[in-house]
Amino acid sequence: xxxxxxxxxxxxxxxxxxxxxxxxxxxxxxxxxxxxxxxxxxxxxxxxxxxxxxxxxxxxxxxxxxxxxxxxxxxxxxxxxxxxxxxxxxxxxxxxxxxxxxxxxxxxxxxxxxxxxxxxxxxxxxxxxxxxxxxxxxxxxxxxxxxxxxxxxxxxxxxxxxxxxxxxxxxxxxxxxxxxxxxxxxxxxxxxxxxxxxxxxxxxxxxxxxxxxxxxxxxxxxxxxxxxxxxxxxxxxxxxxxxxxxxxxxxxxxxxxxxxxxxxxxxxxxxxxxxxxxxxxxxxxxxxxxxxxxxxxxxxxxxxxxxxxxxxxxxxxxxxxxxxxxxxxxxxxxxxxxxxxxxxxx
Amino acid sequence: xxxxxxxxxxxxxxxxxxxxxxxxxxxxxxxxxxxxxxxxxxxxxxxxxxxxxxxxxxxxxxxxxxxxxxxxxxxxxxxxxxxxxxxxxxxxxxxxxxxxxxxxxxxxxxxxxxxxxxxxxxxxxxxxxxxxxxxxxxxxxxxxxxxxxxxxxxxxxxxxxxxxxxxxxxxxxxxxxxxxxxxxxxxxxxxxxxxxxxxxxxxxxxxxxxxxxxxxxxxxxxxxxxxxxxxxxxxxxxxxxxxxxxxxxxxxxxxxxxxxxxxxxxxxxxxxxxxxxxxxxxxxxxxxxxxxxxxxxxxxxxxxxxxxxxxxxxxxxxxxxxxxxxxxxxxxxxxxxxxxxxxxxxxxxxxxxxxxxxxxxxxxxxxxxxxxxxxxxxxxxxxxxxxxxxxxxxxxxxxxxxxxxxxxxxxxxxxxxxxxxxxxxxxxxxxxxxxxxxxxxxxxxxxxxxxxxxxxxxxxxxxxxxxxxxxxxxxxxxxxxxxxxxxxxxxxxxxxxxxxxxxxxxxxxxxxxxxxxxxxxxxxxxxxxxxxxxxxxxxxxxxxxxxxxxxxxxxxxxxxxxxxxxxxxxxxxxxxxxxxxxxxxxxxxxxxxxxxxxxxxxxxxxxxxxx
Numbered sequence: 006x007x008x009x010x011x012x013x014x015x016x017x018x019x020x021x022x023x024x025x026x027x028x029x030x031x032x033x034x035x036x037x038x039x040x041x042x043x044x045x046x047x048x049x050x051x052x053x054x055x056x057x058x059x060x061x062x063x064x065x066x067x068x069x070x071x072x073x074x075x076x077x078x079x080x081x082x083x084x085x086x087x088x089x090x091x092x093x094x095x096x097x098x099x100x101x102x103x104x105x106x107x108x109x110x111x112x113x114x115x116x117x118x119x120x121x122x123x124x125x126x127x128x129x130x131x132x133x134x135x136x137x138x139x140x141x142x143x144x145x146x147x148x149x150x151x152x153x154x155x156x157x158x159x160x161x162x163x164x165x166x167x168x169x170x171x172x173x174x175x176x177x178x179x180x181x182x183x184x185x186x187x188x189x190x191x192x193x194x195x196x197x198x199x200x201x202x203x204x205x206x207x208x209x210x211x212x213x214x215x216x217x218x219x220x221x222x223x224x225x226x227x228x229x230x231x232x233x234x235x236x237x238x239x240x241x242x243x244x245x246x247x248x249x250x251x252x253x254x255x256x257x258x259x260x261x262x263x264x265x266x267x268x269x270x271x272x273x274x275x276x277x278x279x280x281x282x283x284x285x286x287x288x289x290x291x292x293x294x295x296x297x298x299x300x301x302x303x304x305x306x307x308x309x310x311x312x313x314x315x316x317x318x319x320x321x322x323x324x325x326x327x328x329x330x331x332x333x334x335x336x337x338x339x340x341x342x343x344x345x346x347x348x349x350x351x
Numbered sequence: 352x353x354x355x356x357x358x359x360x361x362x363x364x365x366x367x368x369x370x371x372x373x374x375x376x377x378x379x380x381x382x383x384x385x386x387x388x389x390x391x392x393x394x395x396x397x398x399x400x401x402x403x404x405x406x407x408x409x410x411x412x413x414x415x416x417x418x419x420x421x422x423x424x425x426x427x428x429x430x431x432x433x434x435x436x437x438x439x440x441x442x443x444x445x446x447x448x449x450x451x452x453x454x455x456x457x458x459x460x461x462x463x464x465x466x467x468x469x470x471x472x473x474x475x476x477x478x479x480x481x482x483x484x485x486x487x488x489x490x491x492x493x494x495x496x497x498x499x500x501x502x503x504x505x506x507x508x509x510x511x512x513x514x515x516x517x518x519x520x521x522x523x524x525x526x527x528x529x530x531x532x533x534x535x536x537x538x539x540x541x542x543x544x545x546x547x548x549x550x551x552x553x554x555x556x557x558x559x560x561x562x563x564x565x566x567x568x569x570x571x572x573x574x575x576x577x578x579x580x581x582x583x584x585x586x587x588x589x590x591x592x593x594x595x596x597x598x599x600x601x602x603x604x605x606x607x608x609x610x611x612x613x614x615x616x617x618x619x620x621x622x623x624x625x626x627x628x629x630x631x632x633x634x635x636x637x638x639x640x641x642x643x644x645x646x647x648x649x650x651x652x653x654x655x656x657x658x659x660x661x662x663x664x665x666x667x668x669x670x671x672x673x674x675x676x677x678x679x680x681x682x683x684x685x686x687x688x689x690x691x692x693x694x695x696x697x698x699x700x701x702x703x704x705x706x707x708x709x710x711x712x713x714x715x716x717x718x719x720x721x722x723x724x725x726x727x728x729x730x731x732x733x734x735x736x737x738x739x740x741x742x743x744x745x746x747x748x749x750x751x752x753x754x755x756x757x758x759x760x761x762x763x764x765x766x767x768x769x770x771x772x773x774x775x776x777x778x779x780x781x782x783x784x785x786x787x788x789x790x791x792x793x794x795x796x797x798x799x800x801x802x803x804x805x806x807x808x809x810x811x812x813x814x815x816x817x818x819x820x821x822x823x824x825x826x827x828x829x830x831x832x833x834x835x836x837x838x839x840x841x842x843x844x845x846x847x848x849x850x851x852x853x854x855x856x857x858x859x860x861x862x863x864x865x866x867x868x869x870x871x872x873x874x875x876x877x878x879x880x881x882x883x884x885x886x887x888x889x890x891x892x893x894x895x896x897x898x899x900x901x902x903x904x905x906x907x908x909x910x911x912x913x914x915x916x917x918x919x920x921x922x923x924x925x926x927x928x929x930x931x932x933x934x935x936x937x938x939x940x941x942x943x944x945x946x947x948x949x950x951x952x953x954x955x956x957x958x959x960x961x962x
Contacts, residue, residue, distance in 0.1 A: 206563035209699045235564055239695040242860045243948045244566045280862075329701030332560045332708070339711035340472045345556065346549045346825050347468070348430050348461050 009051035009103040013044055013188075023048045025124025025184035030318050037296045039289060040314050044119070044188025045107045047155055049126060051100045052182045055159065059094050066178035069163075074172035077165075084165045091160040096152060104155070105148055111189065118144045118190040118257065120316075121151060123158035126182055143222060144190055144257040151187065158185045191314050192257060193306035195277045196221030197231050200321065201238070201290045202300035207324035209300065211244070212236045212290050216277050218268055219254030221306055221316065228265070229253055232277050236287050243283060248276050278307075285313050293318050300325055359814040359842070361389045368441050368809050374802030375440065377406060377795075379413075379765065382439045393438065393445040394814040397931070398831055398908050399647055401888060403442025403806035406799060407742065407762040407769065410530075411647045412437050412444050414537040422541045423826060424449075427471070428463040429545065432824045442806035445815060448824040471546050475718050479543065482722070486539055486729040493532050493737040496525050499744035501780050519777035526745065526773050530766060533738045540730040545826060547719040552825070554716040557708065561700060568859065568920065573693050574716045577685045579724035584641040584654065585895035585918075587634035588661045589678045592668030594630045598623045601673065604665045607877065610658045637733055643876070643894065646731035649743075649762045653736040663877045664896030671899070680921070745773060752776055753789035755796045763799040764792070814838060853930040853937075853952040855905070860948035861925035863903040864955065869939045884945055886937050898922040903945035905933045905952050919947070927952050 007023050016024050016032030024032065028046035035041050059065050065087055072083055096104070112119060123140040140161045142154040161167065162183050171181065197216030202209050215224060215231035223229045229252065235245035250273050256266045278286075286305060293301050293315070300321035306314050336342060362384040367375045376383075400412065420434020433449035451457050471478060501518050509517065551574060558570045595601040600623050603616045617624035635655050643660055644651025654661050671678045693713055700706050746761030754772055755761070764772060772788050779786035818838050827833050868883040870876055876897060879885065884903045887894070895918045898904070904919055904926040919926035925947030927933075933952060937943060942955040 203564055208562050208564040210562040210696060211564045237566065237569060239692065240569050242566055242569060244564065244857065244860065246946065246949055331702045331704035333557060334704050335707035335711055339715060340469045342712055343549050343553045346552045347464060
């Protein structure tokens with residue numbers, strides 16, 4: 006039986022059912038020698054133990070399966086009730102002990118801040134986007150706060166949208182579970198996203214990097230227009246440099262959480278990445294892509310020491326799922342290709 | 352954009368600059384705009400002719416368009432386009448394509464084209480080898496033309512050998528042969544050129560479809576030759592730097608030295624100095640027959656005519672040799688990198704069909720590219736230098752007989768007028784009377800000098816006439832990079848000269864800030880200092896040796912396929928080419944930022960006061 010807690014070093018991509026997509030990806034990256042902030046996963050086993058305790062008091066899964074997706078009032082009432090129960094139910098002692106011990110081991114007595122992020126097990130992208138994609142809690146310091154954030158991640162499985170979606174698809178509730186990633190918070194000087202395949206054209210020969218000052222949440226949430234670069238994957242040539250007006254950044258709050266801060270005038274239009282870091286990111290992007298054998302969408306951060314860390318990598322899904330039609334068939338007489346330039350009015 | 356599409360001025364609405372009417376009328380009648388030209392679209396060929404044309408230099412346009420059109424229209428029979436018409440107004444050359452639009456005519460031409468062009472592609476290597484033989488023969492003929500002179504007395508050998516013709520006959524003969532040779536050279540120039548560009552463009556288009564965000568530079572890097580003739584002049588300068596160190600005479604090559612001073616010191620050194628001068632002579636013939644422009648103007652002199660450019664590069668190379676740094680181009684490594692690039696991009700293709708097509712297209716591009724890169728050394732450099740220098744000899748002779756003040760004034764005459772002046776002198780020499788020319792030409796030369804100056808300060812529209820819906824003439828697209836998007840940008844940019852940002856083609860990526868050095872003539876090249884940013888009118892591989900001392904490069908004209916882009920990339924320098932007006936808007940000493948990845952140059956300093 007899996008443990009309630011799994012460290013990144015001990016998991017890989019095949020452990021997704023236990024540690025969720027995000028947790029499995031971080032473990033896989035760490036194993037491949039890519040720098041990720043250290044951390045652990047509160048596994049689905051922990052969730053199952055917790056849910057068993059809940060079910061012991063009153064049914065959860067059976068009631069959700071009995072729920073009518075089209076009856077919005079019913080779904081809303083059920084969601085509210087289950088989420089309240091998730092907040093109120095005490096953690097099983099085995100789970101709580103393991104979680105707090107792991108937290109101490111990760112953060113030390115000084116209590117380094119962590120990020121708490123839901124890690125859904127489902128393969129279904131749409132479902133994952135309801136269940137917890139937005140549940141990322143940054144700069145969490147205190148142990149009781151950590152426990153509360155883990156509950157919130159679990160509770161997100163029972164959001165109105167998530168329940169309605171699963172009912173519409175008639176998924177069985179058994180096996181619906183949520184893992185939670187807990188990792189050392191990167192005090193990011195700069196952060197952003199990277200696409201190893203162009204999001205706009207599907208071009209596999211370029212890497213697109215977007216970044217802004219401070220924590221990556223400002224970029225991911227769309228609150229700031231990031232700087233944008235397009236780099237030749239093979240050549241390293243930087244063909245596009247769009248430097249934007251980065252008016253705000255997300256900064257940690259000493260007591261926990263993050264806040265929006267204005268960016269000083271002199272930094273607003275300054276590129277947030279120098280060429281050497283862009284090239285370092287490109288190298289990392291290529292390494293991750295090679296590791297998975299598929300194009301990746303990546304979240305990254307640069308810490309105050311100038312080191313690049315990956316926060317997440319997931320397979321690109323928009324272009325990779327399209328059938329690739331040949332651009333031009335080879336011709337019996339290769340010379341006939343030039344008729345495309347000379348032979349016809351364009 | 353909801354704005355109504357603007358149109359460029361009609362040719363008939365462009366006024367001749369007041370006071371230059373005589374100079375305008377003196378260009379050949381077939382280069383003057385006629386009323387029917389209002390019906391067509393014309394654009395200013397600023398890529399090849401960025402400055403007002405001296406009347407003689409129009410021979411380059413005439414010879415080039417005679418040849419380009421002949422091969423497009425009647426030799427290879429390009430299906431959708433014929434030749435190029437050219438007109439001149441206010442010293443500026445406007446050109447217009449002749450598209451084929453009738454489907455039946457296109458079909459007929461397609462059949463002919465496949466018979467003819469495909470033959471060239473199939474036998475490319477043999478025909479190109481043959482071409483080099485032809486060109487060297489032609490160059491040999493021009494080299495062997497007798498010196499232009501009219502002796503007081505015919506040499507006694509004329510009598511002893513029973514030669515039977517006098518020096519005045521030779522004069523006219525030399526001139527006509529030289530003209531014939533120049534027209535022939537341009538025919539050879541276009542024998543392969545469009546076919547070469549077309550094969551390259553076919554590969555280029557495929558890459559742009561397979562990799563929509565690939566840069567033009569990357570595609571040309573996959574195709575570029577590493578051993579083209581055009582790299583040789585720079586390699587010779589490196590060799591001379593190494594020899595100077597080996598001979599222990601490297602100390603006398605200093606930044607800012609004059610060529611004369613170096614020669615004087617070399618001569619004072621005795622044997623080692625003489626040995627180096629021998630090496631220099633070996634390099635000069637033929638490799639210093641490379642001119643500092645693109646060879647289209649008589650004042651684009653060659654290294655052989657003015658050694659200051661190669662000499663200005665020697666101190667930098669010598670310092671590297673002394674420091675033990677390798678200065679030879681790493682040709683084997685560059686070839687390996689190119690091959691790896693081709694392999695890496697191939698692997699990114701999605702389907703086997705695409706990989707097979709890619710192999711076919713890159714194979715064809717590699718077959719044609721040695722010509723695309725190599726022809727320039729023979730045509731625009733070597734032959735053109737011989738040609739203009741021979742015309743200078745006529746200039747010196749005519750100036751000596753009072754036709755005008757200076758040798759270079761000869762270039763204010765059209766090639767017809769020059770022949771008439773030569774015949775005038777020939778008649779005078781034979782009859783023993785004074786020539787008529789000295790009474791006629793000085794005033795005309797003065798008028799045309801003034802006109803060139805007036806036209807240089809006259810801003811001209813980038814295009815004339817109605818904007819076509821699409822620009823699909825392969826010759827126009829290939830040679831000038833003119834697209835509908837360019838035209839829209841030209842229309843939009845009308846009159847925003849105050850902007851501190853100049854846009855051009857991204858030739859070589861990287862961002863550098865530094866002090867600008869505007870170099871408008873070969874004479875200025877010696878003023879370039881280590882770490883400055885070169886701002887020049889034309890980009891040309893003959894400038895390669897100075898790339899080792901500059902931080903970045905900016906030019907008025909040139910496309911992303913230019914040799915300069917290749918050289919800049921080899922040196923890892925940011926470069927922006929084709930800005931249109933960098934030499935006019937940037938001043939020496941201004942701080943500028945060159946972003947070679949985006950093709951943008953930003954002027955960072957306030958405009959300097961005129962000194």
